[in-house]
Amino acid sequence: MLREKDAWMMxxxxxxxTxxxxxxxxVVSFFQELYVIGAICLAIAIILGSGITLIQPNQSVVVIFLGKYMGSIRKEGIxxxxxxxxxxxxSLRVRNFNSKRLKVNDVNGNPIEIAAVIVFKVVDAAKAVFDVDQYEEFVEIQSETAIRAVATKYPYDTFTDEELTLRGNAEEISSQLTKELQERLKVAGVDVIEARLTHLAYSTEIAQAMLQRQQASAIIAARKQIVEGAVGMxxxxxxxxxxxxIVELDEERRAAMINNLLVSIVSDNGTQPVVNTGSLYQ
Structure with a gap:
């Protein structure tokens, strides 16, 4: 692999x-009929003129002479x-790449749609030119490959906090995606500044079923919390x-009171009290 070096310049x-x-x-030599001196000066002027280069800020110019890498120039100006x-x-400027929506399977085999934005810049112009063919296309292909690789390592969602998920751990997934991309793109002299998911959803064929599953899990979690609170109350x-x-309760009445209180608190609908005014027969 080539390493970037400074090219000769003035x-x-x-x-x-000059x-x-x-x-x-x-011109003076030709008027004085000193054609040899005039020809030499003209040749030198043409040679120097062929090397004039204009460089804008945040650009690098890679100099190649007879197929050999002579170096790079980063100094702006002429x-x-x-x-x-x-x-x-x-260009050494920071750029964005928005990936397409990719259809992949998560670690559980569920089909999902995923997309990301990649923020990157070239830090080694020599590698970008000589070590890969069309580095911009290389960045695009490797970014999509890295997104697929990360998506297959984690589940889309889980109902426990024991493992990372694509939906619930955005920061960790972004960090993992950035690391994965940097390993793939360093050969092209590209530095990955940030990588974040911009789209994440179940694929259309299972979206409805997964929505029902999420709703059911939410209901179960809510019920569990209600019951735990009711028992404490x-x-x-x-x-x-x-x-x-206030009153002395034997085991039977205590059980009846607990049962009535639990039903009253846990019930979805408002409970209707039954007032006992005493027995007809004493």
Missing amino acids: NGYVGIL IAVLLAVT VVTVPFSLRRTI VQDAVKQIEKDG
């Missing part, structure tokens, strides 16, 4: 001034570099009644 304004002087000497060389401009009520000596 200040562009100095180079332009070319102007050489052209002036050429410079003169290796004459008659091929120069490729690579009944325990407190019975203890308070017995502590204050």
